[in-house]
Amino acid sequence: MESWATFGGDLHLDLTAGRARGLGLRAALEDALRGAVRTGRLPAGTRLPSSRELSRDLGIARNTVAEAYSQLSAEGWLASRQGSGTVVAERGTPTAPGPAALPPRTPAVRHDLMPGRPDLSRFPRSAWLAAARRALATAPHEAFGYTDPRGRIELRRALAGYLARVRGVRTDPERLLVCAGYTQGLGLLCEVLREQGAATVAVEEFGLPPQQEVITAKGLATVPLPLxxxxxxxxxxxxxxxxxxxxxxxxxxxxxxPLRAGRRAAAVAWAREAGALLVEDDYDGEFRYDRQPVGAMQALDPERVVYAGTASKSLAPGLRLGWLALPADLVGPVVRRKELADGQCGVVDQLTLAELIASGAYDRHVRRSRLQYRRRRDRLVEVLAQRAPEVRVTGMAAGLHAVLELPPGSLGEDELLRHAQWLGLSLNTLGWCRTPSDRPPADRPPTLVIGYGTPPDHLFEAALEALCTLVRL
Structure with missing residues (x-):
């Protein structure tokens, strides 16, 4: 009987170690229970099986279990509660040793002004839920199986129409790939580029460091283009x-x-002549305020330009939904890489987004969000003009962030970040966005890159107050 009476149900009590040391069954059970409590595997308050249940699970006499419980209760490891059976006692919980010296306490972040992030409280929950219900009610059964790695045809059709109408993208559902956000899409492209013999990718002099990391992680070098x-x-x-x-x-x-028309044409001409690829990250393409819409560069040459879009700012980054409009000769290689990476993106979210776009609810949400973000941007400019007129504000014709150039004699960027931390502000500097290069950075005034999309409405004025305190230090 002892050969199979090793593990006790969900408690996973191993009696073999105690038995190997010559302990009897009761002593081995006590030893196993002490060890489980001491290591924290059974935390304080955990309800243990009754003696009848555990004896049946272990294949040993009920009296043996009852006596073990009684002994451990006397030692303070267990406690018996009227109507609740036997539980792990508080005094039996292991206490982890504290650090020799605690680091200085850092104030909590109260105001998130990191760039490139939306106001998550604006996520259209009701519209999303309604779209999900409609999508689930009409989706074919096969949609919930292993489907096309490019993504559900419903979403690819909806995206093809939407992107043509709103961004001027020239593509069709067969050349669209749904991916887990822009980061995954860029990684898939880099894998294919390296496989096809590319060694270097040109990137803008300033950008998002995580994207640089994706490129280098895929084995490609980067070279910066001045701005x-x-x-x-x-x-x-x-x-x-x-x-x-x-x-x-x-x-x-x-x-x-924005990239001027002549620069766009020059990029496309280079790609054609060099047999190279352009990746168009349509960053902030849907949020424009003071100018006519700037169409996608992809329309100049769909066979040399990959268009990359995402729902991360228009809806929420947690959805992990992005898309690539691919040249015909890249569809097969990129889809294969996607298939190897994770097979496919979540079907329910794809079907829901497709329904949201097809019903017009997505357009309505984007228009409302654009209006809200424009109000925030205007309020940011107004407050800075009143409270810190010496700060130069740029980069706000579109998107969810602004660039704040501080006057000469201001604190350096590293020191500004330290003060921001103590003010409960989370933001970034232009230096953080600089692409690694052999060239020394240009001599420039300290510059902040702050996002105005993230703070919820009721905290936005407090965030501006803290920002004004920082830039006037």
Whole structure:
């Protein structure tokens, strides 16, 4: 009987170690229970099986279990409660040793002004729930199985129409790939580029460091393109030796400038002549305020430009839904990489987004959000003009962030970040966005990159107050 009476139900009590040391059954059971409590595997308050249940699970006499419980209760490891049976006692909970010296206490973040993040309280819960109900009611049974790695055809059809109408993208459902956000899409493209012989990717001089990390993690080097008032210097691409370039034509992150028409044409001409690829990150393409819509660069040459979009800012990053409009010759290789990565994205969210777009609810949500974010942007400009007129504010014609250039003599960027921490502010600096380069950084005034999308409405004024305190230090 002892050969199989090793584990006690869900408690997973191993009696073999105690038995190997010559302990009797009761002593081995007591030893196993002490060990489970001592290590925290059975935390204080855990209700133990009755003696009848545990004896049946272990295949030993009920009296043996009852005597073990009684002994451990006397030692303070267990406690018997009227009507609740036997539980792990508080005094039996292990106490982890504290650190020799606690680090200085850091104030909690009260105001999130990190760029590129939406106001999550604006997620259209009611519209999403209604769309999910309609989508689930009409979805075919096969939708919930292993489906096309490119994504559900319902979403790809909806996206093809939406992107053509709103962003001028030239594609069709067969050339669209649904992925787990822009990060995954960029990673898949980099894998294919490396497989096809590329070694270097040109990127903008300032951008999001996580994207640089994705490129280098896939085994590709990066070379920075300088930026000016017309956007990235695409006229310099020919001298980079790159096999691809990643650009943010609609609203460069973080400077906010759009890529001028001549620079777009130069990038496409380079891609054609060099047999290279352009990746268009449509950063902030849907949130524009003071100018006419800037169409997607992809329309200039769909066979040389990959269009990359996402629902991370229009809806929420937690959905992990993005898309790539691919050149015909890249569909097969990229889809294969997606299939190897995770097979497919979550079907229910895809069906829901497709229904949200098809019903017009997505357009209505984007319009409402655009209006709300514009009000916030205008309020930010107003408050800074009143409280800190010496601060130069730029990069706000679109998107969810602004660039704040502080006057000469202000604190350095590292020191500003330390003070921001103590003010409960979370934000970033232009230096954080700089692409690694062999060239020394240009001499420039301290500059903050702050997002105005994240704080909920009731905390927005308090966030602006804390920001004004920081820039006036």
């Amino acid at each position: 000016d008032a017309a956007g990235a210097r695409t006229d310099l691409l020919a001298g980079t030796g790159a096999g691809a370039a990643v650009l943010t034509p609609a609203h460069q992150f973080p400077t906010g400038v």
